Amino acid sequence: MLETGYSRCCRCHYYAKRMDCAKLVWENAMNQYCEAEFSVKTRAHWCCKQQGEARFSCFEEEAPRPHYQLQAGPSPQPVISMGLELPFPPGVPTLDNIKNICHARRFRSVPRNLPPTDRLQRQLQALTRLEGELQRCCRRGNNHTCAWKAWEDSLDGYCERELAIKTHHHSCCRYPPSPQRDECFAQKAPYPNYDRDLLTIDLSRVTPNLMDYLCGNQRVISKYKQIPGLIRNLTDRCCDLPLPEQACCAEEEKTSFISDLCGPQRNFWRDPALCCRMNPGDEQTNCFNINYLKNVALVAGDSGDAKGQGKHDPTQKTNTSPPSEPQEK
Numbered sequence: 001m002l003e004t005g006y007s008r009c010c011r012c013h014y015y016a017k018r019m020d021c022a023k024l025v026w027e028n029a030m031n032q033y034c035e036a037e038f039s040v041k042t043r044a045h046w047c048c049k050q051q052g053e054a055r056f057s058c059f060e061e062e063a064p065r066p067h068y069q070l071q072a073g074p075s076p077q078p079v080i081s082m083g084l085e086l087p088f089p090p091g092v093p094t095l096d097n098i099k100n101i102c103h104a105r106r107f108r109s110v111p112r113n114l115p116p117t118d119r120l121q122r123q124l125q126a127l128t129r130l131e132g133e134l135q136r137c138c139r140r141g142n143n144h145t146c147a148w149k150a151w152e153d154s155l156d157g158y159c160e161r162e163l164a165i166k167t168h169h170h171s172c173c174r175y176p177p178s179p180q181r182d183e184c185f186a187q188k189a190p191y192p193n194y195d196r197d198l199l200t201i202d203l204s205r206v207t208p209n210l211m212d213y214l215c216g217n218q219r220v221i222s223k224y225k226q227i228p229g230l231i232r233n234l235t236d237r238c239c240d241l242p243l244p245e246q247a248c249c250a251e252e253e254k255t256s257f258i259s260d261l262c263g264p265q266r267n268f269w270r271d272p273a274l275c276c277r278m279n280p281g282d283e284q285t286n287c288f289n290i291n292y293l294k295n296v297a298l299v300a301g302d303s304g305d306a307k308g309q310g311k312h313d314p315t316q317k318t319n320t321s322p323p324s325e326p327q328e329k
Contacts, residue, residue, distance in 0.1 A: 002029040003205055004286040007251050025282070030059050088123040089155060089172070089185040090130055091192035093147035100194040101147060102138035118167070126158035155185050201296050203227075204289030206234075206254065211246040215239035226269055227296055230257045258288050 005025030012018045034048035034055070047058035060066065093101055133150035137143045159173035159181070172184035186192070201210060214235055230253075238249035261269065262276035262284065271277075275287035 001032060001282065001286050002026060004289055005029065005282045007205065008255070008282065008285075011248055011251060027056060030056060086120060086123055086127070087189075087191050087196050088127060089189050090127060090151060091189040091194055092182065092186040093134075093144055093151050095144055097193045098142050098144045098147060101134055102142045104194065118165070122158060122161050125161075126154050129157070130154040152182060155181070199297070203231075203254070203293035203296050206247050206250040208243055208247050211238065211250055212243075214250075215246070226257075226261060227292065230254065231296075233257060254293075255285060258285055 002025060005028070006022060009018050009021035009025060012021055030047075034044070037044035037048050047055055047062060050058055091097060130150060133154065134147055137146035137150055140146060155172075156177050159170070159177075162169045162173045172181055172188065175181035175184060190196075199213075201213065203210075211234075214231060215238075233253050234250045237253055238246045241249055258275075259280070261271075262280070266276055273287055273291035275284055275291060278284045278287050
């Protein structure tokens with residue numbers, strides 16, 4: 001709730017207004033926290049037992065980082081595959097990754113411009129054949145057993161082609177067709193979850209670093225059909241601005257988008273978290289941040305249609321893991 005309010009305050013053009021806004025947001029967040037503390041039977045935070053300025057002074061003294069200084073050390077950055085490496089060997093199909101195998105299949109790009117070596121061509125051939133078999137298995141209701149058999153057969157066929165020549169063979173092909181060979185390939189798979197081109201981003205707090213990714217060549221998949229439309233607004237209206245202004249612009253677009261969803265478009269979408277019933281402003285925005293914008297799947301890489309994939313409209317809903325959510329009408 002505090003960060004949602006701060007995002008709004010930081011859009012103020014004047015320093016004094018930012019300060020007044022942030023102070024009010026902080027005090028309101030602390031009071032709401034205390035209300036939540038007293039609503040349960042556990043022992044409340046000791047600062048909540050005080051009132052008014054005494055309560056705020058208590059919280060201020062307890063703050064571990066009162067100056068909001070970043071902790072030392074580089075912050076971890078999401079790593080996005082550039083699509084040039086060959087994801088070989090493929091991961092073994094399991095009950096845990098079968099949803100990504102089937103529902104994110106249309107987004108798996110085939111690497112291009114690879115060196116024309118025989119070894120890479122054999123690996124690419126194995127991957128291409130496997131994708132065809134996986135498509136058949138997915139049409140049979142995400143059949144995990146079918147997918148596992150296709151995986152094993154594809155890699156056994158790859159090893160047959162490897163062993164038919166006298167060059168240095170893949171280390172796993174030294175095993176005969178057996179569980180040992182399967183285990184070897186499974187352990188060497190660089191992307192066992194079939195998520196090479198998927199990145200989960202947090203839209204609840206738009207930062208310059210996040211805008212740098214969104215303004216790149218990306219596609220968005222979400223179980224909520226409004227989210228791709230929101231990101232299209234962010235990129236269309238904010239990406240041409242100077243980098244320092246992009247995040248501010250995006251927060252404004254996000255606020256406007258939420259107002260539209262809970263206003264003129266209220267009857268055109270389903271709101272399972274009931275965010276639109278909350279008070280407009282920080283409370284409503286915070287509800288959207290927590291329930292709809294925290295984990296959004298981004299497809300990295302070339303947005304051009306891969307061969308055989310057909311065209312994909314980024315404003316339309318598609319599914320990724322987990323796909324068990326109810327479909328939008």
